[in-house]
Amino acid sequence: MSTSESAKAQPAQGKLGVMVVGMGAVATTLIAGVEAVRKGLAKPIGSLTQMGTIRLGKRTDNRTPLIKDFVSLASLDDIVFTGWEIFPDNMYEAAAHAAVLDGEHLKSIKPFLEQIKPMPAVFDQHYVKRLHGTHVKQGKNKCDLAQQVRADIQNFRSTVDRVVVIWTGSTEIFLEPTAVHQTLASFEKGLVDNDPGIAPSQIYAYAALKEGVPFANGAPNLTVDLPCMVELSKQTGAPICGKDFKTGQTFMKTVLAPAFKSRMLGLHGWYSTNILGNRDGEVLDDPESFKTKEESKLGALEHILQPELYPDLYKNIYHKVRINYYPPRGDNKEGWDNIDIFGWLGYPMQIKVDFLCRDSILAAPLALDLVLFLDLAQRTPELKHIGIQEWLSFYFKSPQSAPGLYPEHDLFIQSMKLKNTLRHIQGEDLITHLGLEYYD
Numbered sequence: 001m002s003t004s005e006s007a008k009a010q011p012a013q014g015k016l017g018v019m020v021v022g023m024g025a026v027a028t029t030l031i032a033g034v035e036a037v038r039k040g041l042a043k044p045i046g047s048l049t050q051m052g053t054i055r056l057g058k059r060t061d062n063r064t065p066l067i068k069d070f071v072s073l074a075s076l077d078d079i080v081f082t083g084w085e086i087f088p089d090n091m092y093e094a095a096a097h098a099a100v101l102d103g104e105h106l107k108s109i110k111p112f113l114e115q116i117k118p119m120p121a122v123f124d125q126h127y128v129k130r131l132h133g134t135h136v137k138q139g140k141n142k143c144d145l146a147q148q149v150r151a152d153i154q155n156f157r158s159t160v161d162r163v164v165v166i167w168t169g170s171t172e173i174f175l176e177p178t179a180v181h182q183t184l185a186s187f188e189k190g191l192v193d194n195d196p197g198i199a200p201s202q203i204y205a206y207a208a209l210k211e212g213v214p215f216a217n218g219a220p221n222l223t224v225d226l227p228c229m230v231e232l233s234k235q236t237g238a239p240i241c242g243k244d245f246k247t248g249q250t251f252m253k254t255v256l257a258p259a260f261k262s263r264m265l266g267l268h269g270w271y272s273t274n275i276l277g278n279r280d281g282e283v284l285d286d287p288e289s290f291k292t293k294e295e296s297k298l299g300a301l302e303h304i305l306q307p308e309l310y311p312d313l314y315k316n317i318y319h320k321v322r323i324n325y326y327p328p329r330g331d332n333k334e335g336w337d338n339i340d341i342f343g344w345l346g347y348p349m350q351i352k353v354d355f356l357c358r359d360s361i362l363a364a365p366l367a368l369d370l371v372l373f374l375d376l377a378q379r380t381p382e383l384k385h386i387g388i389q390e391w392l393s394f395y396f397k398s399p400q401s402a403p404g405l406y407p408e409h410d411l412f413i414q415s416m417k418l419k420n421t422l423r424h425i426q427g428e429d430l431i432t433h434l435g436l437e438y439y440d
């Protein structure tokens with residue numbers, strides 16, 4: 001397998017503008033973290049693009065460059081941030097409010113954070129019940145609001161070389177696709193008619209894609225996982241991916257479930273509960289936003305375990321997910337899992353997982369990798385016009401895939417797929433792990 005020089009990614013030259021929608025815990029931890037790394041104050045732990053290597057060729061070849069040296073990714077020094085938020089706080093105030101990073105850490109980069117001020121947001125409380133936004137755009141209809149976001153993107157783009165947009169905003173209420181989402185034409189009509197199926201996140205996504213700007217969705221809401229967005233993405237060559245960062249509990253779930261399946265161990269039930277006390281937790285305390293999150297968290301087990309292929313092991317799994325808002329914990333979420341498995345002759349066993357994690361510390365490096373890889377996709381002729389970037393499933397709880405194709409949830413398959421895509425882009429042999437050549 002080889003890729004001609006012309007098919008490879010164009011080099012990442014100049015500034016990469018990153019626009020975040022929603023400047024809360026994840027976004028401020030991302031932005032403050034990138035600046036801290038740039039100043040040499042900390043290491044980018046958790047980021048595959050910054051710390052990961054990739055094996056090339058045979059195991060005996062000893063070729064394992066850093067991913068960032070193997071493919072042409074924007075350098076952290078070339079990233080410029082801006083974004084939208086429904087509250088007017090600058091990034092320092094927002095990061096202090098989010099209380100993920102400690103005061104000492106924030107103080108060392110205070111001047112940098114203070115100069116990033118959000119643009120007014122597209123917001124409607126109908127879609128996020130627990131928030132009362134004050135820093136919001138006014139427009140005569142949703143089309144007008146989309147035009148305003150497009151103008152924001154155009155202004156910012158005139159100051160940088162390339163732009164990527166990422167949704168780090170709150171989880172919106174549960175919505176299902178309707179007729180308005182089926183084609184680009186029906187969506188554009190819906191914008192003018194103020195169709196209630198069009199949530200603010202979709203307005204940002206539409207504006208970005210219309211501008212030819214890639215869009216990643218870090219939350220579980222219905223945003224780019226819509227036929228009209230896939231159509232627009234392919235048309236303008238703006239790659240998309242989503243949805244919902246795979247950080248704490250689902251990250252663990254998609255490691256453990258493949259392990260059970262690979263050993264043919266059965267599962268009776270999986271009970272997952274969480275406590276968290278940040279603004280995300282407060283939003284998810286609303287049943288309509290929780291339903292969006294619940295749907296996103298429930299899908300993984302079914303797809304990994306394939307009960308239709310293994311009815312004796314996984315036919316009647318009881319899978320329950322709860323999230324409880326508990327302010328004293330702030331961003332430091334605790335996720336408990338009780339897993340009832342069974343083995344040889346059906347004998348039952350239990351596994352308990354108690355993950356005391358830091359939500360945004362886990363999410364920030366994923367957001368960084370996503371913007372860098374989406375930018376790479378847009379510079380790669382073979383990836384630019386395919387719409388959904390399934391090779392980025394690695395980062396999502398609810399990965400988007402082509403219509404009719406079940407999503408791949410197994411973290412290790414996702415990781416292999418991502419790395420093979422990078423090898424493919426650079427014209428290197430794919431790694432199959434067959435390995436017979438070592439025993440000739």
Ligand SMILES: NC(=O)c1ccc[n+]([C@@H]2O[C@H](COP(=O)([O-])OP(=O)(O)OC[C@H]3O[C@@H](n4cnc5c(N)ncnc54)[C@H](O)[C@@H]3O)[C@@H](O)[C@H]2O)c1
Nearest residue numbers: 022024025026085121169170171219245247279280359363
């Ligand atoms: N932290 C994690 O580990 C994690 C993991 C998976 C998914 N997520 C999702 O990522 C999103 C962000 O999480 P967070 O912890 O940063 O939440 P957060 O509440 O701290 O930040 C979200 C921000 O978005 C703003 N916002 C809401 N609607 C907006 C709009 N229409 N336009 C602009 N801004 C808007 C809110 O005011 C808030 O400041 C949430 O949807 C969350 O469910 C987070």
